[in-house]
Amino acid sequence: MDAVEIVERARRMGIVLSAEDGVILARPKGVTPPDLAEAIRALKPDLLRLLARPEPPAAPCPGCDGCAFWRHRGPWVCERCHPPVIDPLERFAVPVSPRRVDTATPNSRNPLIPDVIRDKISAIETEARVLGWPPELLYGGSFWNFPRALSSVLDDDDEIIEVTRDYIAILRVRRDLLRFARAH
Numbered sequence: 001m002d003a004v005e006i007v008e009r010a011r012r013m014g015i016v017l018s019a020e021d022g023v024i025l026a027r028p029k030g031v032t033p034p035d036l037a038e039a040i041r042a043l044k045p046d047l048l049r050l051l052a053r054p055e056p057p058a059a060p061c062p063g064c065d066g067c068a069f070w071r072h073r074g075p076w077v078c079e080r081c082h083p084p085v086i087d088p089l090e091r092f093a094v095p096v097s098p099r100r101v102d103t104a105t106p107n108s109r110n111p112l113i114p115d116v117i118r119d120k121i122s123a124i125e126t127e128a129r130v131l132g133w134p135p136e137l138l139y140g141g142s143f144w145n146f147p148r149a150l151s152s153v154l155d156d157d158d159e160i161i162e163v164t165r166d167y168i169a170i171l172r173v174r175r176d177l178l179r180f181a182r183a184h
């Protein structure tokens with residue numbers, strides 16, 4: 001059982017877990033079964049990270065101007081640029097100013113990444129997201145302080161050949177000299 005499963009199991013039992021001052025609280029009190037309490041103790045650091053609620057975004061998405069955000073384990077993520085592939089733990093909508101006109105188009109997804117790189121990442125995004133890769137680790141985004149994203153290590157000629165929970169394997173196409181001879 002990982003931290004997300006603990007929160008979901010508790011929720012099914014009508015127990016709400018929260019993190020306050022480095023302590024995991026379960027409400028209502030006195031109804032948490034011993035094995036769940038044991039799991040909570042064992043995974044306390046993970047739970048504190050999961051339950052610590054990041055400040056919701058103060059402004060629309062810088063990439064697409066969208067106002068709908070969601071989060072599961074990590075930071076708030078734009079719902080239009082990165083639709084959730086799993087059920088989010090939380091949703092948040094940035095209040096829209098009535099004067100703001102929504103001009104976003106599908107092409108505004110991650111506008112700072114070259115098309116060829118974005119296409120390579122899009123091709124594996126669903127698979128990677130199911131395996132727990134957060135969008136900011138795939139596409140980056142300076143506003144989330146993730147300087148080292150997949151998008152920043154991929155070259156135009158690279159191919160993504162494997163996506164696992166722990167790593168994404170990239171085949172670097174080497175430019176070795178090859179002589180194609182007419183006669184052998």
Ligand SMILES: [Zn+2]
Nearest residue numbers: 061064078081
């Ligand atoms: Zn967006």
